[in-house]
Amino acid sequence: MRTALMLLFLLALAAVPGSLLPQRPLSQTAVAQYFADHPQLAPFLDRLGLFDVFAAPWFAAVYLLLFISLVGCLVPRTWGHMRAVRAEPPKAPSRLSRLPRHAEIATELGNEQALDVAEEELRVARYRVLRREGSLSAEKGLLKESGNIVFHLALLSLLISLAIGKLWGYEGSVLVQEGQGFCNTFQQYDTYSAGPLIDGADLSPLCVDLEDFQARYEPDLTPASFTGDITYSRTLDGPDEQATIGINSPLRVDGTRLYLTGRGFAPIFSVTLADGSELTDLSAPFLPTDSSTMISEGVLKLPDLGSAQDQLALEGVFLPTAADAGGGLLTSVDPRPLDPAVAIVVYAGTVGLDSGIPQNVFTLDRDRIERGQLERVGSANLRPGDSLDLPDGTSVTFTGFKEFAALQVHRDPGQLAVLVSALLMLAGLLTTLLVRRRRIFLRPGDRVLEIGGLAQGGSSDSTEFERIVQRIRIALADRNGTDRKDP
Amino acid sequence: MSDAASLATLADTLFTVTILTYSLATIAFAAALAFSSRPKATASEHRSERQSVGQSGGASTLPTGPSNQIEVLDPPPTPSPFSSRAARVAIWITLVGASLHGAVLLLRGLAADRVPLGNMFELATAVAFVGVGGFLFLAIRTPRLREIGLFVTLPVTIGMVLIGLFLYAESGPLVAALRSRWLVVHVTTVSIGFGAFLTSGILSALFLIRSRFEKAGEAAVGVAGRIGQRLPSSPTLDRAAHRMVIFGFPIFTFAVIAGAVWAESAWGRFWGWDPKETWAFIAWIVYAAYLHARATAGWKGSAAAWINVAGLAVMLFNLLYVNLVTSGLHSYAGIN
Numbered sequence: 135m136r137t138a139l140m141l142l143f144l145l146a147l148a149a150v151p152g153s154l155l156p157q158r159p160l161s162q163t164a165v166a167q168y169f170a171d172h173p174q175l176a177p178f179l180d181r182l183g184l185f186d187v188f189a190a191p192w193f194a195a196v197y198l199l200l201f202i203s204l205v206g207c208l209v210p211r212t213w214g215h216m217r218a219v220r221a222e223p224p225k226a227p228s229r230l231s232r233l234p235r236h237a238e239i240a241t242e243l244g245n246e247q248a249l250d251v252a253e254e255e256l257r258v259a260r261y262r263v264l265r266r267e268g269s270l271s272a273e274k275g276l277l278k279e280s281g282n283i284v285f286h287l288a289l290l291s292l293l294i295s296l297a298i299g300k301l302w303g304y305e306g307s308v309l310v311q312e313g314q315g316f317c318n319t320f321q322q323y324d325t326y327s328a329g330p331l332i333d334g335a336d337l338s339p340l341c342v343d344l345e346d347f348q349a350r351y352e353p354d355l356t357p358a359s360f361t362g363d364i365t366y367s368r369t370l371d372g373p374d375e376q377a378t379i380g381i382n383s384p385l386r387v388d389g390t391r392l393y394l395t396g397r398g399f400a401p402i403f404s405v406t407l408a409d410g411s412e413l414t415d416l417s418a419p420f421l422p423t424d425s426s427t428m429i430s431e432g433v434l435k436l437p438d439l440g441s442a443q444d445q446l447a448l449e450g451v452f453l454p455t456a457a458d459a460g461g462g463l464l465t466s467v468d469p470r471p472l473d474p475a476v477a478i479v480v481y482a483g484t485v486g487l488d489s490g491i492p493q494n495v496f497t498l499d500r501d502r503i504e505r506g507q508l509e510r511v512g513s514a515n516l517r518p519g520d521s522l523d524l525p526d527g528t529s530v531t532f533t534g535f536k537e538f539a540a541l542q543v544h545r546d547p548g549q550l551a552v553l554v555s556a557l558l559m560l561a562g563l564l565t566t567l568l569v570r571r572r573r574i575f576l577r578p579g580d581r582v583l584e585i586g587g588l589a590q591g592g593s594s595d596s597t598e599f600e601r602i603v604q605r606i607r608i609a610l611a612d613r614n615g616t617d618r619k620d621p
Numbered sequence: 622m623s624d625a626a627s628l629a630t631l632a633d634t635l636f637t638v639t640i641l642t643y644s645l646a647t648i649a650f651a652a653a654l655a656f657s658s659r660p661k662a663t664a665s666e667h668r669s670e671r672q673s674v675g676q677s678g679g680a681s682t683l684p685t686g687p688s689n690q691i692e693v694l695d696p697p698p699t700p701s702p703f704s705s706r707a708a709r710v711a712i713w714i715t716l717v718g719a720s721l722h723g724a725v726l727l728l729r730g731l732a733a734d735r736v737p738l739g740n741m742f743e744l745a746t747a748v749a750f751v752g753v754g755g756f757l758f759l760a761i762r763t764p765r766l767r768e769i770g771l772f773v774t775l776p777v778t779i780g781m782v783l784i785g786l787f788l789y790a791e792s793g794p795l796v797a798a799l800r801s802r803w804l805v806v807h808v809t810t811v812s813i814g815f816g817a818f819l820t821s822g823i824l825s826a827l828f829l830i831r832s833r834f835e836k837a838g839e840a841a842v843g844v845a846g847r848i849g850q851r852l853p854s855s856p857t858l859d860r861a862a863h864r865m866v867i868f869g870f871p872i873f874t875f876a877v878i879a880g881a882v883w884a885e886s887a888w889g890r891f892w893g894w895d896p897k898e899t900w901a902f903i904a905w906i907v908y909a910a911y912l913h914a915r916a917t918a919g920w921k922g923s924a925a926a927w928i929n930v931a932g933l934a935v936m937l938f939n940l941l942y943v944n945l946v947t948s949g950l951h952s953y954a955g956i957n
Contacts, residue, residue: 135917139910146906153899153947160894160949188894305889357797382801382887393889544889552891556878563874567867 138207141200148196152187155179159186159327201293208286215279223264223271226575230586233575235599238582241610245578251613252576252583255605261574270576281565288558295555299548304328304337309419311400311538315343315365318390318543324495338390340543342366347397347537351470355426362394362539389545396540398422398430401452401476401532405436407443408527419538420452421496427466428454432496435485445485447508448530449498450478456517464515476532477515480524483508574602583610625732629792632728635721636746636785642718643753643778649711650771657704657768657851708767712760715774719757722750732792738808739799740790741944747809748940749777749784751816755868759820759861765853766861772823803883810876815936817869818908822933824862825926831855832923859922862929863915870908877901888950897951900939907932 156164165185169176183190230236241248249270256263261272306323308316316322318340343365350358361380367373368387379385385392398421404414413436420432434448455468456475464477484507486499493499502508514522516532523529573588585606587599726747730737737743756773760766795804834849852858880901881891892898911928914920944951 135913136920139913139917139920142906142910142913146903146910149899149903149906152894153896153943157894352794354793356794358794359797359800381797382803382883384886384889391889395889542889546890549885549891553878553882556881560871560874560878563871567871 135207137203138200141196141203144196145200148193149187151184152193155184155187157186157188159189197293201290204286204290208283208290211279212283212287215276215283218279219276223262223273223573225266226269226271226577227586230575230577230584233586233588235585235587235589237585237599237603238579239585239603239607239610240581241578241583242581242614243610247613248578248583248610249576251609252585252606255609256574256602259602259605261572268577272574272576273572275569275571278566278569278571281562281567281569283562285559285562285566288555288562292552292555292559295548295551297548299329299546299552301329301331302336303544303546303548304332305542305544307395307540307542309398309538310342310344310541311417311419311536312344312347313536315341316541317341323543338368338388338545339370340366340368340387340390340392341370342392342541344539344541347539349397349470349537355469357425357469360394360397360539362541364392366392389547391544393542393544394539395542398538398540399428399452399454399471399474399535400432400538401434401450401474401535403434403448404531404533405439405446406529406531407439411440413439414533417536418495420450426469428469429466430454433498435487435495435498437485437487443528444482444526446528446530447481447485447498448478449481450476452476452535456515462515471535473517474535475515475517477513478522478530478532479513480511480522480530481508482511482524482526570598572598574599576606625734625792628728628732632725632732632792635725635728636781639718639721639725640778640781640785642714642721643774643781646711646714646718647771647774647778649707649714650768650774653704653707653711653768654771654851656701656707704768708770711770711774712757712767715753715757715770718774719750719753722746722753726750729792733794735795736805736808738804738812739793739795741940742784742788742790744808744812745784745788745940746781747812748815748819749780751813752819753777753816755817755820755865759865763857763861765857769824769827769852769858772827773820776823798887801883801887803879803886807876807879807883810872810879814869814873814876815940817865817872818933818936821862821865821869822930822936824858824865825929825933827852828855828858828862828926829923829930831858832926855922859926862926866908866911866929866932870912873908874905877905893950895951896943896947896949897939900935900943904932904935904939907935 156168158165168185169180179185183192187193227233243251245268249265253263253265253270256270256272259274261274262276263270263272304326305328306318306320306326308323310316318337320326320328320334320337344362345365346363347361349360352358359380361378363376363378364385365374365376366385366387367375377385379392379394381394384394398419400417400419402415402417404412405416406412416434416436418432418434420430422428422430430452432450432452434450436446436448439446451464453464453466453475454471455466455473456464457467459465464475481498481503483502486502486507487493498508503510511526512522512524512530514520516522518532518534521529521531570589575586577584583606585603587602589598726737726743729743729746733739738747753773756766756770760770830845830849831852832855834846834852835855837846880898884893884898885891888895907928911925911932914925914928943949
């Protein structure tokens with residue numbers, strides 16, 4: 135148990151950096167920020183795995199050691215307990231007065247008769263009773279150890295179920311605008327992570343279209359609900375089904391779950407080129423930077439405007455309810471799109487999407503601007519319908535906006551087993567904490583019945599012992615009475 | 622003024638009255654403690670208080686041998702009549718305070734038409750309520766514990782002043798993410814578990830003071846010595862602390878499980894090492910360690926008590942630091 139204690143402390147200690155340092159699985163951006171803020175320290179911490187503590191080898195080492203120590207402790211204890219369940223209650227000690235609880239009851243009954251009476255009372259009180267020559271041993275509460283073992287076995291089962299979930303589970307997230315959709319394949323996700331034992335072919339063939347997204351607010355602008363009306367099919371050519379998903383109410387289809395985890399606005403632009411050709415319905419999701427005003431930032435990259443044409447990139451801020459912040463700057467005063475506007479800066483040049491280097495879709499590559507590959511050609515605050523004319527005759531029009539939802543698909547095959555294990559742990563815990571283990575020994579003496587009691591654990595609770603003594607006392611008195619009346 | 626607003630205002634007023642009532646109880650408890658004329662117990666007396674019962678008569682099937690030690694109850698205390706009267710009055714004042722305290726939560730709930738556990742102000746108020754309730758339960762069952770009421774009502778009074786100053790949030794509707802049936806289940810059980818741990822941690826801290834005094838005996842000096850002299854015996858404190866953890870630990874375990882079930886439907890995964898989850902995990906491990914330590918030879922007594930105090934520190938850190946300083950999914954403090 136001392137080893138287990140040490141390992142428990144080590145596990146608690148090992149988890150601490152996971153909450154104090156930014157973690158990659160939670161926020162890549164926070165980790166990048168930490169690297170920028172601490173250029174000396176960060177690479178060192180990174181080598182120690184401190185930016186992904188719960189996947190670090192040393193964290194795994196601690197819980198594997200705990201796991202092994204648990205197995206090593208449980209096996210002998212389970213055997214011991216099984217023996218104890220079958221074994222007889224132990225012999226009464228020679229001097230009952232040495233036990234922590236002790237009482238004597240005067241009785242006129244003979245030795246065997248007195249023990250008969252006591253035995254009956256103890257059996258009614260659900261003790262296991264054994265009569266030996268001239269004494270009686272009784273015990274109760276073996277369930278305490280059973281609960282203890284169930285708790286620890288369930289803990290093992292919980293750890294195994296967690297591992298199953300990690301090995302065969304996956305999650306993917308994608309931003310979907312109203313009227314668009316996606317299918318459950320890794321290629322279609324913006325980001326995904328998958329267990330090492332799952333490959334793309336194992337993904338369930340779920341396809342989802344987001345028909346409509348609604349955000350509702352209380353009068354004081356507390357968000358009341360976010361819901362998305364979706365159409366989905368379980369198989370590639372299966373029938374369409376309808377559902378509404380929202381915060382706290384995911385869609386569950388055959389073990390695959392679909393969540394609505396976020397939302398935002400995607401401003402729509404149209405571009406009219408100098409030669410009169412027009413591109414319409416160009417939009418990109420802008421990410422909210424403040425959930426109370428829904429001020430959102432993003433970039434629309436337009437690499438395909440024709441071979442003779444420079445590529446364009448629109449960098450901007452979307453303001454659902456625009457208000458003048460002075461100095462030509464706009465801000466938003468309401469999360470609802472009551473009076474939308476955008477503030478954009480337009481760059482021309484090469485966006486670099488074909489350079490082979492992966493790009494963040496929400497920001498522009500600053501290096502390209504510094505190197506002059508992208509040149510700032512105009513900026514404006516636009517309301518719906520407003521246009522910005524660029525020097526080369528191109529015109530950019532802000533035509534409106536759509537809402538988008540951040541959707542996440544999850545599958546965790548170990549999940550149900552984890553829940554069952556956790557509930558078994560709780561059941562075992564309650565049993566082991568609430569059941570008291572007791573022993574009672576009786577030996578008749580010269581016109582007295584001597585009783586000694588022992589409770590496991592430093593419990594001072596004497597009421598159970600007093601109750602048993604009282605029951606036996608009354609039963610003995612009854613028998614005394616009947617014997618006298620009926621010789 | 623609308624009905625909801627007037628209920629919320631009434632709740633705010635009662636919050637202040639609750640603090641005043643607890644302050645009165647604190648004064649009464651302080652008087653009870655100051656005037657208790659408990660004879661200085663010597664170390665040898667205390668050793669005789671604990672009777673050790675070894676492995677008797679083929680007790681080989683009793684597991685974890687060391688826990689066969691049985692501690693016998695305190696000798697009957699001999700407090701002065703004034704002291705015991707003051708303690709009784711203090712308990713009654715605390716009962717009144719706890720009723721007002723409960724009314725604050727009730728009114729906050731009625732005002733917003735929801736469970737009054739929607740922000741940190743309400744959560745911390747509920748934790749303090751359960752802590753006081755747990756102490757009252759123990760004190761009514763074990764009269765010796767009444768004398769230590771000061772060490773419960775004083776931190777609670779100070780805590781509630783700080784809650785009112787720094788965590789206060791207007792009564793209002795819940796944000797969308799909290800609109801789930803699991804809110805009641807998860808946050809209620811967290812508050813109950815936390816409240817039990819709060820009382821338990823205080824009892825273990827007092828146990829440490831007392832057992833140091835018992836070891837020093839007549840040689841005990843300083844404030845800690847003078848406090849130790851007036852405290853209930855160390856086995857009484859240890860048992861009460863243990864009992865509160867036994868009460869709180871399964872409830873806290875259930876709260877974590879309920880939180881995981883809720884997280885599965887709200888955030889897409891039942892466990893994701895969000896800072897709050899990580900610290901709940903750490904707290905759970907520490908309390909598991911406390912229960913193990915109390916059944917391990919060489920760890921019971923002071924070492925176990927230190928673990929329990931560390932557990933309370935982890936719980937407080939999880940409530941304050943994680944909600945106010947780090948950013949995670951549990952950021953519902955309602956404070957800017």
